Amino acid sequence: MSQPPENDQQIQEKLSKVRHLILDVDGVLTDGRLYFDNQGNEQKTFHTLDGHGIKMLQQSGVAVAIITGRRSALVEKRAHDLGITRLIQGREDKYTAFLELFAREAYDLEHIAYVGDDYPDLQLMTRVGCPIAVPNAAQPVLERALFVTKREGGLGAVREVCDRIMQAQGTFEAALAPYIAR
Numbered sequence: 001m002s003q004p005p006e007n008d009q010q011i012q013e014k015l016s017k018v019r020h021l022i023l024d025v026d027g028v029l030t031d032g033r034l035y036f037d038n039q040g041n042e043q044k045t046f047h048t049l050d051g052h053g054i055k056m057l058q059q060s061g062v063a064v065a066i067i068t069g070r071r072s073a074l075v076e077k078r079a080h081d082l083g084i085t086r087l088i089q090g091r092e093d094k095y096t097a098f099l100e101l102f103a104r105e106a107y108d109l110e111h112i113a114y115v116g117d118d119y120p121d122l123q124l125m126t127r128v129g130c131p132i133a134v135p136n137a138a139q140p141v142l143e144r145a146l147f148v149t150k151r152e153g154g155l156g157a158v159r160e161v162c163d164r165i166m167q168a169q170g171t172f173e174a175a176l177a178p179y180i181a182r
Contacts, residue, residue: 011147014130015168018062019111022098022124023158025068025075027117028134031154044074045154053159054082060171067097069120095123115161116141117153132161 026032029050035043054064065086066079072089079087091097094116110129114121117137125131125144133145134153142148149157166172 011164012168014110014146015113015165017111018113018130018165018169020063020065020107020113021057021161021165022065022067022112022114022128024094024114024116024118024121025066025072026070027136027153028115029066029075029078029154029158031152032117032136042072042074044072044078046078047154047156047159049156050154050158050162051078051082053162054084056175057162057165058083060166060169060175062165062169065101067091067094067101067124069094092120093123094120095127098124113161113165115149115158 023029026034029046030044035045037043058064063086064082064084066075066084067088068075068090069092070090075089076087086101088097088101108129109127112128113130113132114124114128115132115134116122116125117134118141119138121141122144125133125141131145133141133148134157135142135148135150136152137145137148149160151157151160163172166175
């Protein structure tokens, strides 16, 4: 089965409704490879484009959360540095983790975007209004995504998603304005 063709009008409409962006880590915020030094310490590489995109998206009024199957102090630090307060680690049951994150808050699944790359992400991707995949995702994930980013996970894919959400919501130019010389 191949990935369905993108319908830009449908994508724009769904992105315009997004109030929460939820991200996986390995394969989305990172390139998916696991790095360990000789002492067994884990290392992760995050892209600065993604980080700044997340900050801009949050400033535009869209909340960002992370749900990841692995547990890492590096992810906790990265989330803290980006102002992401909703973080659940060590959970492959992504939908149950999502329900825990939003237990005290009303939400509409149509207003939630999720970026994933592997089978555990399907639990949430098949329920939210805006499921998004990175191009290096597993085939079943690609087939169920509303759209697939052009950039790969860990290489600016999240920034692409953030920009597209802000463009669909009409907040991109205002977010970009402080960086443009007058």
